[in-house]
Amino acid sequence: MPSPLTDRIPTKRIAIFALRIASVWLAFALAWPLLAPMYRPFYCAVGNLVFDNGKASAEFSVAEDVKGDHDIDIRLEKRGSGVWGEAGHSSRLSGYLPTITLITFILATPISWERKRRALLWGLLFVTLYVLLRMWIPIRRDFSNPDALQVYAPGALGRQLIGISERSLVNAPASWFIVPIFIWVGVAFRRTDWELLQDGEGDPRG
Amino acid sequence: MGSKKKKKERRESMASSKGATPPGAGEESGSPASRGSDFMAAKGPALRFLLIAGGFMLFFYGFFYTSPEDNPGLNNAINAYLGAYASVAGFLLDVMGFDIAVEGQNIFMESKPVKVVRGCDAMEPIAMFIAAILAVNVGSWRSKLIGLGAGIGILVFANLLRIMALTYISVRFPSFFDTAHLSVGQTLFILLTLSVWFAWAIWASKQEAKEEAQETPKEPPDALAAD
Numbered sequence: 472m473p474s475p476l477t478d479r480i481p482t483k484r485i486a487i488f489a490l491r492i493a494s495v496w497l498a499f500a501l502a503w504p505l506l507a508p509m510y511r512p513f514y515c516a517v518g519n520l521v522f523d524n525g526k527a528s529a530e531f532s533v534a535e536d537v538k539g540d541h542d543i544d545i546r547l548e549k550r551g552s553g554v555w556g557e558a559g560h561s562s563r564l565s566g567y568l569p570t571i572t573l574i575t576f577i578l579a580t581p582i583s584w585e586r587k588r589r590a591l592l593w594g595l596l597f598v599t600l601y602v603l604l605r606m607w608i609p610i611r612r613d614f615s616n617p618d619a620l621q622v623y624a625p626g627a628l629g630r631q632l633i634g635i636s637e638r639s640l641v642n643a644p645a646s647w648f649i650v651p652i653f654i655w656v657g658v659a660f661r662r663t664d665w666e667l668l669q670d671g672e673g674d675p676r677g
Numbered sequence: 678m679g680s681k682k683k684k685k686e687r688r689e690s691m692a693s694s695k696g697a698t699p700p701g702a703g704e705e706s707g708s709p710a711s712r713g714s715d716f717m718a719a720k721g722p723a724l725r726f727l728l729i730a731g732g733f734m735l736f737f738y739g740f741f742y743t744s745p746e747d748n749p750g751l752n753n754a755i756n757a758y759l760g761a762y763a764s765v766a767g768f769l770l771d772v773m774g775f776d777i778a779v780e781g782q783n784i785f786m787e788s789k790p791v792k793v794v795r796g797c798d799a800m801e802p803i804a805m806f807i808a809a810i811l812a813v814n815v816g817s818w819r820s821k822l823i824g825l826g827a828g829i830g831i832l833v834f835a836n837l838l839r840i841m842a843l844t845y846i847s848v849r850f851p852s853f854f855d856t857a858h859l860s861v862g863q864t865l866f867i868l869l870t871l872s873v874w875f876a877w878a879i880w881a882s883k884q885e886a887k888e889e890a891q892e893t894p895k896e897p898p899d900a901l902a903a904d
Contacts (some may be wrong), residue, residue, distance in 0.1 A: 564859075635742050
């Protein structure tokens with residue numbers, strides 16, 4: 472006999488939604504070895520398009536010897552001075568995981584394919600901006616450190632902001648989940664979806 | 678009472694937006710102003726949610742992720758909290774018959790150390806849960822408090838189980854640790870957080886509807902007969 476509490480909560484509906492997300496996400500996560508040879512060059516191309524210019528330039532290339540999650544080499548160059556440095560990077564942690572998280576949540580949402588297509592279009596744009604931010608923060612930090620590679624001289628507040636941004640948006644273990652979830656809410660939800668979730672009365676075709 | 682009235686109006690406007698379009702309505706649906714108001718009508722609640730929850734998360738990140746050197750007091754408090762997780766997880770594993778010792782944030786299982794570090798505290802998902810409860814325009818403050826209490830309790834308990842499982846995996850199946858830690862554990866925990874939030878939100882909105890139904894005075898049957 473259901474309790475009055477569980478009677479009011481559609482636990483089955485929520486469990487199905489969570490299971491759907493888990494299975495789609497798992498499929499994407501397991502597909503990484505197959506997709507990596509295509510994703511890594513794409514990741515480098517986007518990185519080079521945005522960051523390989525100006526006085527502080529960062530050139531992305533696929534690492535010749537991929538070790539664990541370190542699959543991208545970044546050559547940081549202070550142009551005109553001959554000073555350069557190298558940094559290791561992970562395209563999977565930095566770009567692939569946030570992107571598949573967003574795609575998974577949109578695909579698992581019970582809305583029409585037309586709405587999913589539109590949500591994916593906008594969502595991928597926003598998640599790419601987020602991935603670019605995750606690429607930019609460590610680059611900015613390296614060009615701000617007081618050494619031969621220094622190009623920018625941020626004040627104490629600027630340094631603190633870079634530190635907080637790096638710890639929260641790049642290093643924090645759940646950030647590649649949380650930001651895509653916010654993007655998902657923004658691009659996939661409409662007013663009437665709330666009722667759909669509650670009792671199935673909403674119109675997913677809307 | 679004011680907020681209840683607003684919520685009732687909101688529900689009524691939602692109901693009318695789902696119903697049949699009255700004659701003449703939507704004649705100017707092609708105009709930019711109309712498109713703008715349509716967009717706000719459809720996306721308003723989601724944008725409001727994003728503004729409040731996003732603002733809360735920015736505040737959380739700015740505070741929680743200050744460097745240990747800049748905020749040693751916070752760092753000590755977090756380390757004590759992580760030490761408490763290690764102690765409780767160690768105690769439970771010990772009760773279950775494993776060879777356990779705990780020292781600060783370190784759990785020694787069969788003499789192999791596992792350190793409970795920042796990130797193992799599940800503070801981000803818990804902060805997201807708090808932000809989502811505060812941001813959504815559903816439920817009274819009483820039901821929000823009930824949701825926060827019950828939800829945070831469930832998430833802390835689930836995180837304790839996660840730490841125990843990861844300790845076991847790191848000792849018995851070390852090659853699976855990274856996958857279990859970064860991929861499986863994170864995914865399941867975020868899904869649990871979302872599920873608890875969905876469950877609370879649906880419960881709270883039904884509670885709210887029930888309370889409103891009880892408050893609305895019923896019209897006497899003969900009032901209808903008089904019409």
